[in-house]
Structure formats: structure tokens, C-alpha cells
Amino acid sequence: MNETQLYLNDVHKSFDGFKAIDGLSLAIARGELRAVVGPNGAGKTTMLDIVTGKTRPDSGRVVWGADTDLTRLDEADCARLGIGRKFQKPTVFETxxxxxxxxxxxxxxxxxxxxxxxxxxxxxxxxxxxxxxxxxxxxxxxxxxxxxxxxxxxxxxxxxxxxxxPQLLLVDEPAAGMTDHETMRTAELLRTVAGAHSVLVIEHDMDFVRALDCKVTVLNRGSVLAEGSLDHVSANPEVIEVYLGR
Amino acid sequence: MRRLLPLLTLLCLAFGPLPALSQSLEALIRQLPEGSFSDRAEVVAAIAATLDERAVGVLEALGEGDLHQRKADGAILKVTGRGSKARAFDPLTGEELGPVPARSTTAIKVNNALRRAVRSGIATLTLMHRDPTRRLAAANAAFQSADPDQLEALGAALAAEQDASVAEAIAQAQAAALLASDADPALRVEAIETVRARGGRDALAVLTPLRASEVPLIAEAAAAAVAEIERSQAMWARAQNVWFGLSLGSVLLLAAVGLGITFGVMGVINMAHGELIMLGAYTTFVTQELIRGHAPGLFDWSLAIAAPLAFLVAGGIGVAMERGIVRHLYGRPLETLLATWGVSLILQQTVRSVFGPTNREVGNPSWMSGAFQLGEMTVTLNRLTIILFALVVFAGLLVLLRRTPFGLRMRAVTQNRPMAAEMGIRTGWIDAMTFGLGAGVAGLAGVALSQIDNVSPNLGQSYIIDSFLVVVFGGAGNLWGTFAAAFSLGIVNKFLEPVAGAVLAKILVLVFIILFIQKRPRGLFPQRGRAVEA
Amino acid sequence: MVRKGLIDRRTGLFLVVLFAVIVLIPLGNLLLAPGTAGHVPGYLLPLLGKYLCFALLAVSLDLVWGYAGILSLGHGAFFALGGYAMGMHLMREIGDRGVYANPVLPDFMVFLSYEKLPWYWHGFDMFWFACLMVLFVPGLLAFVFGWFAFRSRVTGVYLSIITQALTYALMLAFYRNEMGLGGNNGLTDFRDVLGFSLSDDSTRIALFVLSGLALAFGIILGRFITGSKFGMVLVGVRDAESRTRFLGYRVEHYKLFVFTVSAMLAGLAGALYVPQVGIINPGEFSPANSIEIVIWVALGGRCTLVGAALGALIVAAAKSWLTANFPEAWLFVLGAAFVLVTIFLPRGVIGLLDGLKPGGRHRHALPQAAPEPAE
Structure with missing residues (x-):
């Protein structure tokens, strides 16, 4: 249970001077359910892009399981390793x-x-x-x-x-566009899935995050601001300042 | 020492044949048949010293062996033809004197020494001509012939020359002649320097054989000078290529910059862009026809009149296309491509039906015809005008997009359409105007291209692929990228042409761009920002 | 099981009609006297055969455009390459019956004072080798081009533009005499194929029937590919490329495979086209030709295969009739077709027919508007 599934260490990525990811370090254990929150532009989606091989980081290590270097792989490689991703905007094959x-x-x-x-x-x-x-x-x-x-x-x-x-599910704002009832069902589903799979959820909706009842990571300006239970991070004055306090 | 030589020859010339000098040209000519060859050479020198223009013809006839003495009265005639076809002319005036009865004249004999004297005399006469352009031509001719026998004449002419540029040419000719002589090696090395300073192909012709000279000093100096001239020639050749490249680049820029707006900024593929260029060219044609018919005096202004008209015609069709067709296809670039291709076929056939399938004649205004020489390269005025025009159009567009309220709104719409609409910008109107602007610029390009290309219904087709490649190569959405791409592709193309031939050069450029786009799909200068990366 | 049928109703209907035509026309010509109704005049056969080749070419383009969303504006190049490969064989088969009676060198080489056959002409005297090249050369070009393009993820209009540049570059190259392929004039004056004279009605019938069979083969192969899970992945690539990638599919391999197969079908069409029209020249590479193929597919209805074939037949027949009777009108009609079909008939004639029947909507059918890329 404590074995690490995904490990990011001091990852940097900038787009024409804009530091989207700036010294991000994060570890997800096997079977863990983790919520990632943060204001717009905190680097949440870019983080997913890096983990899924879509974007190559400028520096830093992204390690899968024991010793697989994800920075050298593309999307299909990452998917084949067992990383699944749900986009922010629902993307299915419409026809x-x-x-x-x-x-x-x-x-x-x-x-x-x-x-x-x-x-x-x-x-x-x-x-x-x-x-x-x-x-x-x-x-x-x-x-x-x-x-x-x-x-x-x-x-x-x-x-x-x-x-x-997949062994790791990356879920980008699943609750967007859902009714309250559906939101709660999604949270329940993700909780059931965790354990057998690692799950990383990005979400804005605080009720949803509360319903997930898991460790929360707060991102700001491309790096981790705080980590812990929702109550713990909610009490952090810095977090209140940049995110919750608005 | 070098300066003394012409002085000495002048002195010889002045005081040697003094008795002869005082006589008239006619009298001197009568003396030609007399005496030994060396006596006659003196007479030739005296004839040259008269500096009488008419003497050139006499000496030339003498050198050719055409100068005869009539047995009956000892008169000197120029005789051409043989036997029954022989005719006599007055050697001084060239006036025809009728047929020459057989054996009534004797030719004035010439030997090699006398021929040398004749050549020298002719050189003196032409080099001393009162018209400076004739003197310059003579000096250049003397340079090319590099005849040591003309050394004296050249020296004398140089001493007498007042015009600086002619004097320079004569000095160079003298150096060339000196190099062909067996003068002191030190003198010849100095002469090599003079010839090198002249440069160009003629100098190369004089110096190249000298690299094989038996005198090591001369061979060395000549080799160095040849290398130097070749370097400079290569430089001029490069400059000429750059010029041709800039010219081609300006054409590409004109053709592509309109697409840089419709495709690059709006993201709309307009396959009828080439036909809008063609319409610009036909607008120029029609304008010129009207001017020819009604106000011929305005012909020099025809392009200035045609340019705004072409902008309006092409721009109007652009707006109509946007409102009628493109508007319904936003977000479906491949469909837009096909629909606008359909428009291009219709425009082509319309023009073919109205104006006929053949090329129409579009004239150059007088101020655009002609050329001038810059160093060793020729600059034609129409190409120069087109380069300037392309730069002006480009600068105008930049100002329009960056410094005007319209440009601001346009950028707002392309960057965030919903927000722009929220702010009260009429996005539909902006779309139409932007598309019309791109189309109008195509019309302007047509005005320029009508000056250098065939104005036919197929004009547009030859530009459409190049234009797209320029925009894509430069990076869509970046007008400066289009600018850089147009000129760099133009120059690369012109540098490849001498090596590979025009068609192969074009193929190579195409293949290069195809490979380049695959390496960097977003072009030389990609649009910046995270949105694009995503 | 649950694999959907290889041949759906529409495809079945098309194939039945196609087979009927390629059986009945030869039969009619065999049994009926020339000049009677039902006997197709000899000069018409190559024209009909040509239409069938165009239909096959359209099917090949539909495979990449309709299903995988790759709008190739250079498919004419693959067609022309297949045509040149066959043309080279037909040139060699002329042997010493040319104007200059050179047993080895074709006339144009004698005229351009070639000393010997260029290396790439060797082997084309053998029919089987030429047939191999008909598939291999377009396939290789498509493979190499696609390898670079798809790997660097050139998509959409960018891909269209460089495919157009590709065929344009090839056109310029083939116009050069130095290519050793007949320059401006191309390859022509063919005499016979496998010993049968090209001007005999029986040879014409055989070529016509072969074209029909090739078209049927192309459609069935296309159905096989698009009806498989592979085909579904292609549609997935077309609709949401990144979703397909994140599911672990190597999008570039899928595209490369279908692009190469499509190019080979186009080459086959070209190879059958050349003996029937009797000439292949660099004009076949012209970008305008390649775009015309696109309107065949669009008009017929893309993503249906038979629609593409139907579109090709309609447009080609209309072209023959209009250019003969109203030459000025042809480009107006073609241009209008481009505009009207894209705006009012995005699913083509087949879509129009489907719309008449309730519930006739085809699976994989195109969305009304292309979905935005999933980013």
C-alpha cells in the first residue's frame, strides 16, 4: 500500500517565460486516492500533461513505479503502461x-x-x-x-x-456539468475504484473534494503549497489567502 | 620611373620626326609610298601626330593593305575588292571614286614593323580624340588588346589626358600593354597592381595567363591579383543573387501577406487567394485600357490609379465570399478549403470568359522602365519598385493591425471571440473586414505582379501554393514570420538556381519546406503561448 | 462475434449493379451485332473504364479522408505514379516498332540521344515487375511521406498543404526531360499489353472488366478495413485524436497504414487508367487534379466508400458531357459544386438518399459539424 506509484521530483516547465510548473514534487502511493486543488493557472492541467507524456518537462524527474522514466515516453506509451486520463472537457468518439x-x-x-x-x-x-x-x-x-x-x-x-x-486514473474536473446527485455518485465511484487503482482527481468543487474524503494537495504557481486532509489544508492561512479565501 | 616613360615617348614624338610634323595630312599621305619601311613608319607616326580624325581611316586602310597609289598621277586611293570588282575611294573623305582599271594602281606594301607603327598610330589618334567617351572606349579597347606596340601612344595620351576617369582607363590600358611586353619585372609587378585595381573580367583575362610567367615575382603577383579579383567577382555575384532573391522574395511577400491575414490571423483557408491576385492584375489591365482610350497623358499614373481600385475589387469580392460562404464554415477548415477552391474555379472561368484565355498586355509606366548599374550588378527599376511597394504594403499592414482601433478589435476577435462579442464588438463585421483586408492586399499584389508576370486567367494558380508555403513556413499568425519566410525562400531559391537550374531549385525548395514543416509544424516563428502548446 | 457485416445493404446494392454492368456489357458486345442497342461502341469502352478507375481513386481517398480525417490534396500523385509504372511497361513493350525502331530505347530517349536505358527503367520489360512497382512506388512514397508527417503530428490543413506541395514538386520534376520519363509529353503511343493490341475491342472489354473488378476489390478491402476495430480506431482518430492516443493507440501507425494502403489503391487505379486512355503525362500530377478527386468524394458522400465511387462516376460523366457540349460552363459547374456541396450537402448524395429514408443514418457518419479537438 505504501509502494509509490507515481513520483514527481522538482519538475519545471515554462512556456515562453511563463512558469507553468515550478519545482513541483509529488508522490502518489499505489491504490491511493488523491485530490489536487488550486486556482486557475496553478499548473494542474500541465501537471497531467507531463504525467501522460503529452508535454515534456524542462527539468526534473517523473518516475512510474520503481524506475520507469515517464519523461521519455509519449501519450500512447504512458497509456500502455497503465495511466488513464479523463479530460476536463468530456471527450468521447461522437460518431x-x-x-x-x-x-x-x-x-x-x-x-x-x-x-x-x-x-x-x-x-x-x-x-x-x-x-x-x-x-x-x-x-x-x-x-x-x-x-x-x-x-x-x-x-x-x-x-x-x-x-x-489502468493502474493510475487521472481525472480532470469530473463533476463539471453534473447534478449534485451525480456529483456524489461520481465521488462514491472514485472511492470504490481507489484501492485497486491509484486515483488522482483535479477538482474545483469543494463539496466534491469533501465527499472524496482523501488527502488533498493544494497547487499554486506550479508548486505544492500545502498537503494533508481537507480540514488541515483549509486551516492553512496561505491556502486561504491564495485560494479558499477568495 | 614609370612616370618618366610616357614623358620620354612624348619627347621622342615631339622632336624626332619634327620635319614631318609641320606638313599637312594630305602631304603626309602622299609620302606614304616613298622610302624604306622605316621611313614610312616615321611618316605614319607623323600622320598620327596630326591628331586629325580623318587619319584613322587612312591608317586602317594602310594596315589592311588597301591603300594604293595610282600609277597615272601618284594619287593615294583606298581600293576595296579585286579584279573587275575593285573600287576606289578617297581615303580621307571615304567618297567613292568609281571602278579601278586593272593594273592601274600599286598597293602600298606593309611589313610587320610598319603594321605595328600603324596600330600605334591608330591608338594615338583615338586616344587623343576630342570626345572623352570615344577616348574612354579607345582606352578600354587598348586594355583588351594589351598590345606592347601601343605603349608609346598610351604614354603620350596619358600625359595629355585631362579627364581623370579617362586617364585612369588609359593608365590601366598602359599597364596591360606593359604586362604583355618584356619590360623590367619590377615595372610589370607594379602594372599588375594597376590592372588588379581595375577588376572585372577583362582584368582577369589579362592577368590569368601571367600566373604561368617564367619570372617568379610576376607569377606570384599575378596569382595573388587573380585570386583577389575572383574574390571580388564572387562577391558581386553573391550580391546579384541576393538582389534577385530580394526581388523574388518581395513577390512572394506580396502574394503571401494577404494570406498571412486570412490564414495566419483568422485561420481561414482561402484557396481563391491566387485568383484575387489575378483580379488585381486584370483591374490594372482594365484601368490602363481606359486610360489609353480616354486620357493617355495619365498613363504614367496608371498604377497609382489601379492600386486602390484593385484593392476595392478584390476586397469587395473577399467580403462577399466571407459573408456568403466562409461564414457558414467557421471551425471546419477543410470544408472552407474546398468551398474557396470552388470560388477560385468560378473566378478563373469568369475572367477567361470575359477577357479570353490568352495573356493580356499590361504596360510599364515610363518611370518603371530601365535599369542602372551598381558596381558590377544591374538593378532594374521595375524590380526595385516592386520591392519598395512590397515593403510599403507590409509596413502599412503592420501599422493597421497594431496601431488602429480596427486592428485592436481584430486581434480581440481572433483571440477571444465570445469575450469580444460581450464587449460589444460586432464580430461578424470584423470577420468580414479582416477577410476583405486580406483579399484587398491580394489585389494590390496583383497590381505589382502585372508588371512582371503574364496577365492570364492562370496567373493566380502559380502563386497559391508558394503563398501557402510561405505563410506556413514563417509560422501562421505571425506577419513578421511571413516576411522572413518570403525573403529567405526567395534568396535561397536564387542561390540554388545557378547550381541546380530554375526548376530543380524550385523542387528543392519545396522539398525543403515539406521536410521543415514536418520537423517544425508551426513554422519558423510559431505563435507563442500555452494555448498553442496544448 | 458481433462483428458487423462486411457488406452492408448499400454496398451490396452498389456491387450488384457493378457486377451486372461488367458482365452484361461484354455479353452484349459478344452476342449482339455492332450498332444495335445493347452493343457498346468500342470507343466508349475506354471512357467507361476510365470512370471506373476514377471511382477506385475516389474510394482510396475516402479511406483516408472520410475515415481517418486526413485530407490529402496529393492523391493524384499516387495515381500518376501507378500510371507511370504501367506506362513504362507499355513503352518497353513497344519494342522496335517505334518511329526510331530502337529495340531497347523508347522513342523519346532516342530523340533526346540517350546512350542506354536509365537504371530505373530496367525490369519494366517484365509485366509482373511493372505490376509490383504499380503498388510499390506509390506505397513507398506514401510510407516515407507519412512516416515523417504523422510522426511530427502534422494534421489538418497543414497536412493538406504539404500534400499539395508534394504533388506540385513531383509535377515540376516530371516535366523535366532529365527525369528520363518523357518530360512534357509523358509516355504515349502504346501498342499493346501482354501481346494484345490496345485498339482491339476485346482488349478494351478486358480492361473495362478489370477496372470494374479492381473497383469492387477496393470497396470490399475498404469495407474490411473500416468495418474492423481498426476502422473504429481510425474514426476515433478523426473525431478525437488525442483521446485515441490516451487510450494507448499509436495514432501515427494507424494513419501510416491506411495512408499507404490508400496510396497503393490509387496507384492501381492509375495503372488501369493508362492503357485505357493511352497516355500518362505530368499534368496528372497537377494540384488541381488532386483537388478534383476531393469533390468526387464530397459530392458522393464521404465516409461511405460507395458514395465516393458514385461521386466520381457522377462528376466524371458530367465533365465529359459538359466539356463536349458547353466547355465554358464546366468550371462554373465544378466550382459551384464545391461551394454548394460543402455548405448544403456535407454528407453528399448518399446522405441525401439516407435522409429520405427514416432511420437510415449510417454508423460512423460524419457529425454535422466537426467536433472541436479535445484539448
């Missing part, structure tokens, strides 16, 4: 059916030949059904993903993330 969306996400060979020879097995169909039931889209199985509501797309994307069976 494919809901079940095909999940099918593409299912763990398995990502190669071209496999793609051409692929036949869907009964087990895969069952797994798709399972995932869709978890996210409450069992009835929408045959619909085009583009026809779903905003909230449903959020759920579908979370379902795809689950189907991918």
Missing part, C-alpha cells in the same frame, strides 16, 4: 456508438494487426455491459455517443477509463 466507445477502451492489444483481426468475444461484450452498468449507461448502449447529454458524456468517459483498467 461511434456508446458500446464501441467502451470497446475501444477495453484493455487489450493496441496493434494494427490486432485491430484488423479483432472479433469481439462474449467476454468482452459482457465486460462492456458491466462497465456501462457501473456508469449508468446500460440503456444507452446502442446510441451514438454524440447524442448523449453533457453529463452522460462525462460518465461515458469515466466508463472508458474504467474499461482501460
Amino acid at each position: 461511434l456508438s456508446v458500446e464501441d466507445n467502451v470497446m475501444l477502451a477495453l484493455a487489450g492489444d493496441r496493434g494494427i494487426v490486432a485491430g484488423l483481426r479483432h472479433r469481439r468475444t462474449a467476454r468482452q461484450s459482457a465486460r462492456i455491459g458491466e462497465v456501462l452498468d457501473i456508469v449508468g449507461l446500460g440503456a444507452e448502449r446502442g446510441r451514438l455517443a454524440g447524442a448523449l447529454s453533457h453529463g452522460q458524456k462525462q460518465w461515458l468517459e469515466i466508463g472508458m477509463l474504467l474499461a482501460q483498467e
Whole structure:
């Protein structure tokens, strides 16, 4: 449980002089659920970009598991290692059916030949059904993903993330566009998933973060400002100053 | 020592054949058949000393062996042709005197020594001509012939010369002649220096053989001088290439800068951009036709009149395109590409139907014709005008975008459309105006291109690919990038051309850009900021 | 199982009609007397065969544009390369029957005083080698070009522009006499193929039938690719490229594969085109030609394969008829087609037909407006 899944050490990244990430260090244990909060421009999304191989840091170490260097890998490599990501804006394949969306996400060979020879097995169909039931889209199985509501797309994307069976889930503002009830269900879902998987959630919604009931990291100006339970960081005057106090 | 030589020759010339000098040209000519060859050489020198223009023809005829003496009266004639076709001319006036009966004349014999004297005499006569341009031409001719026999004449001419530039040319010719002689090596080394200072291809022709001279001192100096001249020639060749490159670059800039706005700033692909350029060129054609028909006196102003018209015509069509078509396709760049391509076909065929498929004649105003010489490179006025025009258009656009309320609104709309709309900016209107501006600039480009390219319905097609590549190469959204890309591609192209040929150079540039875009998809000067990275 | 059928109704209908045509026309010509209805005149056969080649070319473009979202404005280059490979074989087959009667060198080389055959002409005297090159040369170019372009993530209009530059550069190159491929005039004056005279009606029929079979093959291959999970990944790439990446798919490999296959199909189309029209010249590389292919696909309805083929047939037939009867009108019509189809008919003729039937919307169909990139 205490084994480290992801470790960032003194990471820097600037865009034309703007220091998006400035000396960020962070460690996520295997099976841990972690919430990351911070004002706009604190570097939350850039941090996810770096972890998923989309952006290369200027300096610093990003280590996966025991000794895999993530800074040298691209998105597909990182995904294959077991890092799953949900975007801030729900991103699904709009012109494919809901079940095909999940099918593409299912763990398995990502190669071209496999793609051409692929036949869907009964087990895969069952797994798709399972995932869709978890996210409450069992009835929408045959619909085009583009026809779903905003909230449903959020759920579908979370379902795809689950189907991918990653070791680490990076979830960027999942509650955006959801009803209160849905928000609470999402929090519950993420809590269930944690343990078997590591989960890192970025969120603005404080009720949601409270519902997650986990360790919270506050980012500001590209580095960690405070870390601890929500009550602990809420009491930190600096945090109140930059974030909560507004 | 070098300065003494011409003085000495002048003295010889002045006092040696003194008796002959005082006689008239006519009398001297009559003496030509007399005496030994060396006597005749003296007479030739005396003839040259008269500095009479008419003497040139006489001496030339003598050198060719065409000068005859009539047996009957001893008159000197110039005879051309042989046998029954032989005709006589007055050697001084060139007046024809009729056919020459066979064996009625005897040719004045010349040997090599006499020929040398003749050449020297002719050189003296032309070098001493009263017209400085003739003297300069003679000096240059003497430089090229580099004849040691003319040394005396050159020296005399140099001493008498008043005009500084002619004197310089004569001194160079003298140096060249000296180099062909077997004068003192030290003198010749000095002469090499004089010839080197002249530079150019002629100097190279004189000096190159000297590198093989048996005198080590001369061979060395000549080799050094040749290397120096070649360096300078290479430099001028480079300068000329840069000039051609700037010229091509200005054309590319004009063609591309409008796209730099529609594609680079707005992100809209306008495949009809080339046809808007073509319309600008046809507007120029129509304007000139009207001026020719109604106010020929205004012809020199035709381009100045056509430019705003072309801007309005192309800009108007641009606004219409934006409102009618492009507006419906925002956010769908590939569809925009296809629809505007359709517009380009329609515009092309319209022009073809109205003006016919062949090239139309667009004239150069008189102030744009001609050229001047800069060092060893030729600068044509129309190219120069186009470069200046491109720079003015570019600067105008920069000012418009950066320093005017319109530019501010335009940038606001392209950067954050919803917020701009919130602030009360009529985004639709700004879109239309921006697109119209890009199109109008294409029209201006057409005015300039009508001066150097064929004005035909296909004019636009030849520019569209280049224009896009320039914008993409420079980095979309950055007008300075377009500027740098246009000129650097123009110059690279012109430097490749002498090596690879025009077509291959173009292919190489295309391949280079294709590879470059794959290495740096955002061009030379990418748009900055995190938004782009994401 | 649950793999969706290889042939859906629409594709099935198209293939049935296609097979009927390529069986009935030869049959009619065999049984009926020339001049009667049902006997297709010999001069018309190459024209029809040409249309079928264009249809195959359109299918190849739909594969990359419709499904993977790669708008290639240089597909004409692959077509032309396939055509040149076949043309080189046909040139060699002329043998000593050329004007200069040189057994080895084609006429234009004798005319340009070549001493010997350039190295890249060797082997083209063998039909099988030429056929191999028909696929290999366009495939190799697509592979190398795609390797660089997709790896550096050149997408959208940038990719379109450099594909256009590619075909433009090739056009300039092929216009040069130094290329050893006939320069301006290209390759022409072919006599026969595999010993059969190109002017015989029977050879024409055979080529026509082959073109039809090639088109059917292209459509079925396309269906096989796009109907597989691979095809779904392609659609995923088109709709949300980064999502596909974050799911662990190597987007560049997928694109490269489909781009190369598509280029080879285009090369095949070119190879069948050349013996039927009797000439291949650098004009085939012109960027305008390549854009015309795009309107075939757009008009027919992209992302449907048969729609692309249908579009090619419609536009090519319209072009033949208009350029013969109203030459001035052709570019107006083509230009208007570009404008109107993109604005009013984004799903093409097939989409229009689908719209008439309730619930006929095709899976993978294009969204009404392209989704914004997921960033």
C-alpha cells in the first residue's frame, strides 16, 4: 500500500517565460486516492500533461513505479503502461456508438494487426455491459455517443477509463456539468475504484473534494503549497489567502 | 620611373620626326609610298601626330593593305575588292571614286614593323580624340588588346589626358600593354597592381595567363591579383543573387501577406487567394485600357490609379465570399478549403470568359522602365519598385493591425471571440473586414505582379501554393514570420538556381519546406503561448 | 462475434449493379451485332473504364479522408505514379516498332540521344515487375511521406498543404526531360499489353472488366478495413485524436497504414487508367487534379466508400458531357459544386438518399459539424 506509484521530483516547465510548473514534487502511493486543488493557472492541467507524456518537462524527474522514466515516453506509451486520463472537457468518439466507445477502451492489444483481426468475444461484450452498468449507461448502449447529454458524456468517459483498467486514473474536473446527485455518485465511484487503482482527481468543487474524503494537495504557481486532509489544508492561512479565501 | 616613360615617348614624338610634323595630312599621305619601311613608319607616326580624325581611316586602310597609289598621277586611293570588282575611294573623305582599271594602281606594301607603327598610330589618334567617351572606349579597347606596340601612344595620351576617369582607363590600358611586353619585372609587378585595381573580367583575362610567367615575382603577383579579383567577382555575384532573391522574395511577400491575414490571423483557408491576385492584375489591365482610350497623358499614373481600385475589387469580392460562404464554415477548415477552391474555379472561368484565355498586355509606366548599374550588378527599376511597394504594403499592414482601433478589435476577435462579442464588438463585421483586408492586399499584389508576370486567367494558380508555403513556413499568425519566410525562400531559391537550374531549385525548395514543416509544424516563428502548446 | 457485416445493404446494392454492368456489357458486345442497342461502341469502352478507375481513386481517398480525417490534396500523385509504372511497361513493350525502331530505347530517349536505358527503367520489360512497382512506388512514397508527417503530428490543413506541395514538386520534376520519363509529353503511343493490341475491342472489354473488378476489390478491402476495430480506431482518430492516443493507440501507425494502403489503391487505379486512355503525362500530377478527386468524394458522400465511387462516376460523366457540349460552363459547374456541396450537402448524395429514408443514418457518419479537438 505504501509502494509509490507515481513520483514527481522538482519538475519545471515554462512556456515562453511563463512558469507553468515550478519545482513541483509529488508522490502518489499505489491504490491511493488523491485530490489536487488550486486556482486557475496553478499548473494542474500541465501537471497531467507531463504525467501522460503529452508535454515534456524542462527539468526534473517523473518516475512510474520503481524506475520507469515517464519523461521519455509519449501519450500512447504512458497509456500502455497503465495511466488513464479523463479530460476536463468530456471527450468521447461522437460518431461511434456508446458500446464501441467502451470497446475501444477495453484493455487489450493496441496493434494494427490486432485491430484488423479483432472479433469481439462474449467476454468482452459482457465486460462492456458491466462497465456501462457501473456508469449508468446500460440503456444507452446502442446510441451514438454524440447524442448523449453533457453529463452522460462525462460518465461515458469515466466508463472508458474504467474499461482501460489502468493502474493510475487521472481525472480532470469530473463533476463539471453534473447534478449534485451525480456529483456524489461520481465521488462514491472514485472511492470504490481507489484501492485497486491509484486515483488522482483535479477538482474545483469543494463539496466534491469533501465527499472524496482523501488527502488533498493544494497547487499554486506550479508548486505544492500545502498537503494533508481537507480540514488541515483549509486551516492553512496561505491556502486561504491564495485560494479558499477568495 | 614609370612616370618618366610616357614623358620620354612624348619627347621622342615631339622632336624626332619634327620635319614631318609641320606638313599637312594630305602631304603626309602622299609620302606614304616613298622610302624604306622605316621611313614610312616615321611618316605614319607623323600622320598620327596630326591628331586629325580623318587619319584613322587612312591608317586602317594602310594596315589592311588597301591603300594604293595610282600609277597615272601618284594619287593615294583606298581600293576595296579585286579584279573587275575593285573600287576606289578617297581615303580621307571615304567618297567613292568609281571602278579601278586593272593594273592601274600599286598597293602600298606593309611589313610587320610598319603594321605595328600603324596600330600605334591608330591608338594615338583615338586616344587623343576630342570626345572623352570615344577616348574612354579607345582606352578600354587598348586594355583588351594589351598590345606592347601601343605603349608609346598610351604614354603620350596619358600625359595629355585631362579627364581623370579617362586617364585612369588609359593608365590601366598602359599597364596591360606593359604586362604583355618584356619590360623590367619590377615595372610589370607594379602594372599588375594597376590592372588588379581595375577588376572585372577583362582584368582577369589579362592577368590569368601571367600566373604561368617564367619570372617568379610576376607569377606570384599575378596569382595573388587573380585570386583577389575572383574574390571580388564572387562577391558581386553573391550580391546579384541576393538582389534577385530580394526581388523574388518581395513577390512572394506580396502574394503571401494577404494570406498571412486570412490564414495566419483568422485561420481561414482561402484557396481563391491566387485568383484575387489575378483580379488585381486584370483591374490594372482594365484601368490602363481606359486610360489609353480616354486620357493617355495619365498613363504614367496608371498604377497609382489601379492600386486602390484593385484593392476595392478584390476586397469587395473577399467580403462577399466571407459573408456568403466562409461564414457558414467557421471551425471546419477543410470544408472552407474546398468551398474557396470552388470560388477560385468560378473566378478563373469568369475572367477567361470575359477577357479570353490568352495573356493580356499590361504596360510599364515610363518611370518603371530601365535599369542602372551598381558596381558590377544591374538593378532594374521595375524590380526595385516592386520591392519598395512590397515593403510599403507590409509596413502599412503592420501599422493597421497594431496601431488602429480596427486592428485592436481584430486581434480581440481572433483571440477571444465570445469575450469580444460581450464587449460589444460586432464580430461578424470584423470577420468580414479582416477577410476583405486580406483579399484587398491580394489585389494590390496583383497590381505589382502585372508588371512582371503574364496577365492570364492562370496567373493566380502559380502563386497559391508558394503563398501557402510561405505563410506556413514563417509560422501562421505571425506577419513578421511571413516576411522572413518570403525573403529567405526567395534568396535561397536564387542561390540554388545557378547550381541546380530554375526548376530543380524550385523542387528543392519545396522539398525543403515539406521536410521543415514536418520537423517544425508551426513554422519558423510559431505563435507563442500555452494555448498553442496544448 | 458481433462483428458487423462486411457488406452492408448499400454496398451490396452498389456491387450488384457493378457486377451486372461488367458482365452484361461484354455479353452484349459478344452476342449482339455492332450498332444495335445493347452493343457498346468500342470507343466508349475506354471512357467507361476510365470512370471506373476514377471511382477506385475516389474510394482510396475516402479511406483516408472520410475515415481517418486526413485530407490529402496529393492523391493524384499516387495515381500518376501507378500510371507511370504501367506506362513504362507499355513503352518497353513497344519494342522496335517505334518511329526510331530502337529495340531497347523508347522513342523519346532516342530523340533526346540517350546512350542506354536509365537504371530505373530496367525490369519494366517484365509485366509482373511493372505490376509490383504499380503498388510499390506509390506505397513507398506514401510510407516515407507519412512516416515523417504523422510522426511530427502534422494534421489538418497543414497536412493538406504539404500534400499539395508534394504533388506540385513531383509535377515540376516530371516535366523535366532529365527525369528520363518523357518530360512534357509523358509516355504515349502504346501498342499493346501482354501481346494484345490496345485498339482491339476485346482488349478494351478486358480492361473495362478489370477496372470494374479492381473497383469492387477496393470497396470490399475498404469495407474490411473500416468495418474492423481498426476502422473504429481510425474514426476515433478523426473525431478525437488525442483521446485515441490516451487510450494507448499509436495514432501515427494507424494513419501510416491506411495512408499507404490508400496510396497503393490509387496507384492501381492509375495503372488501369493508362492503357485505357493511352497516355500518362505530368499534368496528372497537377494540384488541381488532386483537388478534383476531393469533390468526387464530397459530392458522393464521404465516409461511405460507395458514395465516393458514385461521386466520381457522377462528376466524371458530367465533365465529359459538359466539356463536349458547353466547355465554358464546366468550371462554373465544378466550382459551384464545391461551394454548394460543402455548405448544403456535407454528407453528399448518399446522405441525401439516407435522409429520405427514416432511420437510415449510417454508423460512423460524419457529425454535422466537426467536433472541436479535445484539448
